[in-house]
Amino acid sequence: MFADLYQQIILEHYRHPQNVGVVDGSLQVRNEHPSCGDKVLLSVCVDGDTVREVRFLGEGCSISQASLSMMTEAVKGLSVDEVRGLYEKFREMLHGHEPDEDALGDMVSLQGVSRFPARVPCATLGWETLFRALALESHEDNPGQPCE
Amino acid sequence: MKAVADSLWKQVREDFPILAREVHGRPLVYLDNAATSLTPRPVLAAMNHYYEHANANVHRGLHTLSAEASEAFEQARDKVQRFIGARGRESVVFTRGATSALNLAARAWARPRLARGDVILVSELEHHANLVSWHIITKETGAKLRFIPLADDGTWRIDLLPELLQGPVKMVSVAHVSNVLGGINPVKEVIAQAHAVGAKVMIDAAQSVGHMPMDFQALDADFLAFSGHKMCGPTGIGVLCGKAELLDDMEPVEGGGDMIVHVGWEESTWNLLPYKFEAGTPPIAEAIGLGAACEFLGGIGLDRVRAHTQELTELAARTLDGMDGVHVYGPLVGRLGPVAFAVDGVHPHDVATLLDGEGIAVRAGHHCAQPLHTKLGASATARASFYITNQPEDVDRLVAGLQVVQEVFGVR
Numbered sequence: 001m002f003a004d005l006y007q008q009i010i011l012e013h014y015r016h017p018q019n020v021g022v023v024d025g026s027l028q029v030r031n032e033h034p035s036c037g038d039k040v041l042l043s044v045c046v047d048g049d050t051v052r053e054v055r056f057l058g059e060g061c062s063i064s065q066a067s068l069s070m071m072t073e074a075v076k077g078l079s080v081d082e083v084r085g086l087y088e089k090f091r092e093m094l095h096g097h098e099p100d101e102d103a104l105g106d107m108v109s110l111q112g113v114s115r116f117p118a119r120v121p122c123a124t125l126g127w128e129t130l131f132r133a134l135a136l137e138s139h140e141d142n143p144g145q146p147c148e
Numbered sequence: 149m150k151a152v153a154d155s156l157w158k159q160v161r162e163d164f165p166i167l168a169r170e171v172h173g174r175p176l177v178y179l180d181n182a183a184t185s186l187t188p189r190p191v192l193a194a195m196n197h198y199y200e201h202a203n204a205n206v207h208r209g210l211h212t213l214s215a216e217a218s219e220a221f222e223q224a225r226d227k228v229q230r231f232i233g234a235r236g237r238e239s240v241v242f243t244r245g246a247t248s249a250l251n252l253a254a255r256a257w258a259r260p261r262l263a264r265g266d267v268i269l270v271s272e273l274e275h276h277a278n279l280v281s282w283h284i285i286t287k288e289t290g291a292k293l294r295f296i297p298l299a300d301d302g303t304w305r306i307d308l309l310p311e312l313l314q315g316p317v318k319m320v321s322v323a324h325v326s327n328v329l330g331g332i333n334p335v336k337e338v339i340a341q342a343h344a345v346g347a348k349v350m351i352d353a354a355q356s357v358g359h360m361p362m363d364f365q366a367l368d369a370d371f372l373a374f375s376g377h378k379m380c381g382p383t384g385i386g387v388l389c390g391k392a393e394l395l396d397d398m399e400p401v402e403g404g405g406d407m408i409v410h411v412g413w414e415e416s417t418w419n420l421l422p423y424k425f426e427a428g429t430p431p432i433a434e435a436i437g438l439g440a441a442c443e444f445l446g447g448i449g450l451d452r453v454r455a456h457t458q459e460l461t462e463l464a465a466r467t468l469d470g471m472d473g474v475h476v477y478g479p480l481v482g483r484l485g486p487v488a489f490a491v492d493g494v495h496p497h498d499v500a501t502l503l504d505g506e507g508i509a510v511r512a513g514h515h516c517a518q519p520l521h522t523k524l525g526a527s528a529t530a531r532a533s534f535y536i537t538n539q540p541e542d543v544d545r546l547v548a549g550l551q552v553v554q555e556v557f558g559v560r
Contacts (some may be wrong), residue, residue, distance in 0.1 A: 003174075003556045006498070012559060036497060036513050037527040059527055060499035062557075109296030116501060 005116065006062065014062040019072035021055045027137055031129040037128050038064045038125055044133040049079045054130070056143060061122055068126035070106045082133055091103040094120050150179070157456060157539060160448060163188040164537050168225050175508025177545045182355060182486045182533035183511055184377045187437075193381055194440035195433040201257060206432055207406055207423075221432050223371050224439030225363035226420075231442035232372065233363035234389050238421035241388045242396065246354040247277040249320070249373035253350055254281045257371070257390075257399040258319050264290030271296035271304055271345070272523055274515035275327050276516040278352045282321065296322065296338075298523060302329040311343045314509035320349045324356035328515050328531065329478025330461060330486040332356070339368055347392070354378055355485055358445050360454040360500040361559060364389055368509055376434060380536075381441035386501060388425070395421050402427040445536075453536055458484050460534040464543045468532075474560055477524055488515070488529040491550060493559035496530040502556060503530075506549040 024027065026043040033039075038060030045053035054072040058065050075083050092105055093099040096114045099107075113123045166188045167178050178186060198220060199309070204213035206221045222237075229237045243249040268278055268282050274293050279293075286292055294312060299307045320342040324335050340350045350371035353362065357372070358379020365374055371394070376385040387456075400407055400418055404427035409417045418424045445453055461483045469476040473492040491499050496512035503510050512530045514521045521527060532546055554560040 002502050003552070005501065005505075006556050037518075037521075038497075039527070063494035063498070065495075119497070119501065122497065 005112040007112070009106055009109040010062060010066040013069040013106070016060070017056075017057045017065055017069040019076075020057065020070065022057060023053050023055050026053065026055075029129055029131055029133040029136065031132065033060075033064075033121060036060070036122075038106075038122060040064075040068060040125060040129050042068075042129045042133055043128065044130065044137065045105035046080070046134070048107070049062040049081075049116065051075050051078055051080070051083060056126065058126075060125070061119075063110070063119055064125045067107070067110060067123045071126045071130065074105060074107065075130065083134070087131070091124070092126070094123055104138075135136060142143045156448070156452070157536070160188075160536055161539070163375075163444075165189065167537060171507040171509070172505055177508040177542045178537060179532040179534065179546065180509045180511050181535035181537070181544065182378070182515075182531065183476055184383065185320075185535050186537050187356075187382065188380055188441075188444055190444050191382065191440045193439045194401070195437040196550055198433045198436050205429055217432060220436050220439075221430070224435045227439035227442045228387060230356060230361070231446060232387075232389055233365050234378065235365055236392060238430070239364075239392050239395065241422040241425045242430055243386045243388050243392070243425075244384060244431070245371075245377070245386035246352065246373045246375040247281075247386075248272075249371075249386050250277050250350070250352060250373045250546045251281045252388050252401060253371045253373070253390065254285050255296040255322075256393060256401050256425070256455075258291075258350070259285050259400070261316055262289040262291040265316060266291040267293050267294050267315055267317040268292070269296065269317050269322075269342070270513075271322050272298045272334070273304075273319075273326045273329055273331075273517065273520050274300070274323055275352065275354070277354075277543075278323060279519065280300050289526060302326070303482075304332050304333055309338065309341050313341055313347065317342070317345060317347045320347050321352065322349075323352045324484075325359065325484050326478065326487055326517075327355050327519075328488045328517050328520055328529065330483040330488075330533075332360070332482050332484050334367070336367065343368070358441070358453070359457055359484055360448075370394055376438035376441060380444055381438040381442055382434045384431045385438045387438075392421060392552060395425070396487050400424050400427065406430075407534070427474075448536065454484065457535055460538050460540065460543065461485055461487060463540065464532060464534060464546065467543055467547060468550070472548065472552065473554060477526075477529060484531040485535065486515075486531055488531045490526060490529060491553055491559070494553055496528045496555045498557070499530040499550070499553050502553045503546075503549045504553060506545070508545060508549045 023043045026045045029042045040058040042056050056068050089100045094114050202216035204217040229240050292332040342349045349368040351369045353374040357374040372389040379382040407427040409418050464487045465476050465480045467476050475490045477488040500512035510532045
């Protein structure tokens with residue numbers, strides 16, 4: 001009945017997540033959804049205004065983990081503003097708007113999540129964490145490490 | 149005999165209007181009873197009757213409606229008292245639910261009586277309500293928690309009890325039935341041994357009252373906490389039952405209307421039990437609903453309720469554990485209500501979402517028992533929980549639903 005939520009591409013990312021790991025010397029942010037226990041450790045390298053490297057260690061449902069995997073692929077090389085713009089498009093899709101397929105790529109497969117309000121936070125866990133990391137990054141007390 | 153039983157449960161199901169609904173085009177199979185049970189017509193009718201005929205505050209007014217409301221409210225207390233075998237009505241304190249009942253006893257009985265180094269014994273399978281309430285107290289008093297460990301099958305290591313009860317153990321507070329593993333815990337044994345060393349015992353009976361016969365006096369616990377909404381009653385009402393001499397010796401936690409005899413400028417005197425602990429306007433309709441739930445379950449017979457629920461629970465546990473790629477946590481026998489399980493290669497949230505698509509309501513997560521899940525080595529589990537509204541066909545639907553889950557994730 002709900003099988004269409006679980007597009008093959010989501011299951012692919014769930015079984016074989018991309019960019020798994022921790023980048024040495026990077027900025028690291030932990031996040032957890034207390035109600036469901038989904039966890040992530042995101043490590044981010046920003047060079048000037050550009051996201052150079054993002055890796056993650058995660059534990060959770062297929063939606064949260066696939067979304068993390070897709071996000072790490074999508075944001076590498078983008079400027080912080082471009083990351084914001086992309087997330088805006090992703091969020092709009094999760095709230096029922098027609099997706100910008102060109103911009104979102106693989107992430108379009110998560111469109112079905114919009115029908116499951118309780119699962120939207122799963123899809124945004126990685127992004128939430130990324131923005132937390134970027135906020136730290138721009139903070140004077142937490143100067144970002146240059147990328148290796 | 150089986151035909152008689154089948155017709156009884158068919159009749160019981162007819163009292164639950166919600167069972168007629170469909171979810172995503174499939175007849176609802178409700179397997180989230182451990183979170184909250186469904187509500188039968190007599191309970192809804194009792195609450196409606198209050199609002200439609202006697203909608204007034206209790207214990208205050210001199211007018212007819214208030215008198216009728218007070219009478220219905222106090223009759224509900226009597227029904228609860230009889231239902232759980234409490235000695236007197238003064239032992240039955242209405243609370244917001246099991247959580248506030250546990251917190252009330254922790255705060256009003258334990259906190260003033262605990263000193264640094266004293267021990268509160270709980271078990272490794274406790275719900276957060278019987279854990280975090282103690283974290284607040286240990287932080288304030290310097291007392292510490294000790295845990296009854298679990299054996300591999302999820303039952304208590306009751307053999308370790310004599311050792312665990314050594315030293316300054318002042319309070320033992322444990323679950324009667326685990327909300328995850330479903331095992332019926334040997335609380336009688338714990339109560340006897342705890343009393344022998346002078347400790348008081350509180351039983352978290354959220355998953356047992358209304359699911360099996362309860363006799364508070366025979367059990368000889370000092371406190372018993374439970375919720376209305378897990379036993380066919382409404383949300384927002386629960387009970388702390390306590391031995392009257394202990395309740396009498398406790399100071400109130402909340403002050404306000406109804407809990408006083410006389411109020412002066414500088415001080416007041418407390419009302420008698422149980423009102424001392426019921427400050428403010430109580431959940432009147434909810435208490436009346438809980439009383440009706442006691443009558444409803446009493447009408448079926450608690451032995452029958454237990455037999456039916458346990459049979460279905462154990463059937464489900466056995467059947468799921470026998471499926472390829474499915475594992476059940478906890479004991480396969482001696483189990484009442486909850487069946488927590490894992491499906492290899494599929495996260496519990498995905499299991500729950502896909503089952504919902506099949507019209508089957510289960511819960512996924514840590515079920516307010518995070519430390520237990522750490523012990524189980526799982527950050528989350530899926531949980532199907534059974535009660536009187538369920539039938540053997542529900543287990544078949546669950547199995548078929550899990551096969552869909554396995555197909556979608558390609559793990560079959």
